[in-house]
Amino acid sequence: MKKYSAFAIAREAFRQHKGWERAWRSPEPKKSYDVVIVGAGGHGLATAYHLGRDHGITNVAVIEKGWLGGGNTGRNTTIIRSNYLQDPSAAIYEKARSLYETLSQDLNYNVMFSPRGVIMLAQTHHEVRGYKRTAHANALQGVTTEWIEPARVKQLVPIINLDGPRYPVLGGLWQARGGTARHDAVAWGYARACSDMGMDIIQQCEVTGVLQENGKVSGVNTTKGDIKCSKLGIVVAGHSGQLAEMAGFRLPLESVPLQALVSEPIKPCMDVVVMANTVHGYMSQSDKGEMVIGGGTDSHNNFTQRGSFHHVEETVRALNETFPIISRLKMLRQWGGIVDVTGDRSPILSKTPLEGCFINCGWGTGGFKAIPGSGFGFAELMAKGYSPLTAEFGVDRFRDGRFIDESVAAGVAH
Numbered sequence: 001m002k003k004y005s006a007f008a009i010a011r012e013a014f015r016q017h018k019g020w021e022r023a024w025r026s027p028e029p030k031k032s033y034d035v036v037i038v039g040a041g042g043h044g045l046a047t048a049y050h051l052g053r054d055h056g057i058t059n060v061a062v063i064e065k066g067w068l069g070g071g072n073t074g075r076n077t078t079i080i081r082s083n084y085l086q087d088p089s090a091a092i093y094e095k096a097r098s099l100y101e102t103l104s105q106d107l108n109y110n111v112m113f114s115p116r117g118v119i120m121l122a123q124t125h126h127e128v129r130g131y132k133r134t135a136h137a138n139a140l141q142g143v144t145t146e147w148i149e150p151a152r153v154k155q156l157v158p159i160i161n162l163d164g165p166r167y168p169v170l171g172g173l174w175q176a177r178g179g180t181a182r183h184d185a186v187a188w189g190y191a192r193a194c195s196d197m198g199m200d201i202i203q204q205c206e207v208t209g210v211l212q213e214n215g216k217v218s219g220v221n222t223t224k225g226d227i228k229c230s231k232l233g234i235v236v237a238g239h240s241g242q243l244a245e246m247a248g249f250r251l252p253l254e255s256v257p258l259q260a261l262v263s264e265p266i267k268p269c270m271d272v273v274v275m276a277n278t279v280h281g282y283m284s285q286s287d288k289g290e291m292v293i294g295g296g297t298d299s300h301n302n303f304t305q306r307g308s309f310h311h312v313e314e315t316v317r318a319l320n321e322t323f324p325i326i327s328r329l330k331m332l333r334q335w336g337g338i339v340d341v342t343g344d345r346s347p348i349l350s351k352t353p354l355e356g357c358f359i360n361c362g363w364g365t366g367g368f369k370a371i372p373g374s375g376f377g378f379a380e381l382m383a384k385g386y387s388p389l390t391a392e393f394g395v396d397r398f399r400d401g402r403f404i405d406e407s408v409a410a411g412v413a414h
């Protein structure tokens, strides 16, 4: 595959852009592969990429029922941070954040990583205590964050109203190298790199069953026929429960839509990401100028990937007090994505009762930021049977009571 470069852009400008190759192939599935990954979201594609790059396993198919990146990966508000409380979480999220720093160069694809900084506002005394505790924990974990006072918050976010009558801003947890990236580009960049290594990305192909022989996985039924494999990775976010059922086991999680919306584009007014968890909304400004606003989850389990009016009203009303200027903005679009939420708000990266079958799920409302680290660790788990990065995230922890409680750091009340 030809490399993207400034020279290539100049060359193509003179050729009416007729020389670009397709970024990835769209082949028909082969009869068998060493590894099949179900789900071409960021986590599935990153897993395939690291299987090839780090472990030399390239006879891989990534099977996607829709279009690649069309699940949560293409629907999220793209916040990247690693300021989690527990050690295993800080390790995997910080690994991911540090991989994002060089992802564009590694993939030769501009993922537009923008480490503009993320503030989590403290608007109650409980949050002040919680975030100061997280800042101390992060210092011990080698994750760079700091507690900042209201004056510094105002300096970083001039449009903020510190003196809201109900929820004044009492400070914040600041991660200067947190930020955002272009979500589609993350999926596209991994897909291109996987295709370049000879892997097959098969879109519009739904997995409808899991094949097994003598307690070991042997392949999948799909809408394009059966495909054999000796290892299977299930990486389907909001549909993890269904795939687990096909493979014959149950998972301790539930699936709910998480909603988001964007405003009309306006001139640059906020160059950091702000999360206001008490009033419940978070906001950043996209390169196009839209305010990208994250809302909450639906209060009942369902599979609609749509937004609903009461969420727009509740989210915008909540943010108005802290950001009065948004009261004058028109909202352009809203949508939802199906997230799978575990009881301790931490993911599952694990072997399963079916030999050769591995599962990566439960990232809930916050898995975009984890994509590179999750792919790195899950590929190691699939290739070698063990990864230090994923060791604590086994599904057995729910049976053994070894929870990784991230209900505060997960950010969105769900």
Ligand SMILES: Cc1cc2nc3c(=O)[nH]c(=O)nc-3n(C[C@H](O)[C@H](O)[C@H](O)COP(=O)(O)OP(=O)(O)OC[C@H]3O[C@@H](n4cnc5c(N)ncnc54)[C@H](O)[C@@H]3O)c2cc1C
Binding pocket: 038, 039, 040, 041, 042, 043, 044, 063, 064, 065, 066, 067, 068, 069, 070, 071, 072, 073, 074, 075, 076, 077, 078, 079, 080, 205, 206, 207, 208, 235, 236, 237, 238, 239, 257, 258, 259, 260, 294, 335, 336, 337, 338, 339, 363, 364, 365, 366, 367, 368, 369, 370
């Ligand atoms: C509105 C919203 C805002 C969010 N904001 C953030 C944020 O700011 N920061 C952050 O870190 N995270 C955020 N998240 C969470 C993040 O988007 C997800 O955790 C992450 O994208 C999950 O990636 P994934 O690859 O596991 O899943 P997905 O991207 O959903 O990919 C799973 C794929 O599996 C496919 N699939 C399902 N069933 C089958 C089947 N039977 N056969 C074949 N394919 C199948 C689906 O079509 C889908 O493409 C947000 C999520 C939403 C919905």
